[in-house]
Amino acid sequence: MNPKNFLKNEDAVSITVGFILILFITILVFSATILSFYTLTLHSQQAAMRESFDILGSGFVARVTSMDTLVNITRSNGGTVNQVEYDFSIPATIANEGYGINITKERIFLDAENDAKAWIPFNSSYNITEQIYSNAQDYRLSYDNNTNSMIIEQQ
Template identity: 35%
Template sequence: MKRDILNDENAVSISVGFILTFTITVIAFLMIMQTFYGMLYQAEHTVLREEFEIHGNDIAVQLTNIDTIVNVTLSSGGDIGEIRYDVSLPDKIAGSYYSVEFSNLTSEITFNSDDRLETTAKIPYVTQTTTVSSTKIYSAAGEHYLLYNPSTNLIEVY
């Protein structure tokens, strides 16, 4: 039996079938991985936003407490010295550093992440007697605190 090697197409169909199966498998794997990374990114973003809101609400309560103490003391004719509250902020949230900006114009505390997620959270605060200095602090800078200065009637952020 003589075989014509030049016109034999059996080897070609096996190779084409393997390449098609392999390509479909790789594409399906890449789509699954892309979906997984998208969900992971969204979960990190959600964790950052929720943590920012928790810490922002804590700071807003502290600002309101200082303002209330000043208002009650001045209304009753008392004298106020410096009032200081330590602000408890972690260095990193979800593995990223962040900044906290206090705006006197908008009465908002704005948290911004410093990494690829670019998460922002704005938390309003209310003060009636005092004003808050417009400042930006960074989480990596160490300990932070709020200080009421009675000579300027200003809550300063350090």
């Protein structure tokens, strides 16, 4: 083939074959884009869960410490806490995953099956040891005057 002719030749392939080629290329590019987004979603799911755990845990810690403060203030005044109760709800899933919350006197630990975890340290003067799961959403945090401890009950 004459190189001069090759440069000027515009025959290439038929429109149909050209279209099929272009379509394949498009599909390949799209698949690559979507796959890359998929891995991105996986990462962002974990990140989103950690973020949500932090927010959820901090909200919970705020309640525990405020209950702690109320009880401490009352007791230092020689008073009696007849009742202090907080109702709270936790979401059934965070980023489509169920999770568990473990609470002790020193820290709150949230974790899910996909290895997303979060610790929030705090310190309460009264005992609290509870494990709750997201399969039930409505709980009640209350102070028990007889045992000097905080308990969580499912509603």
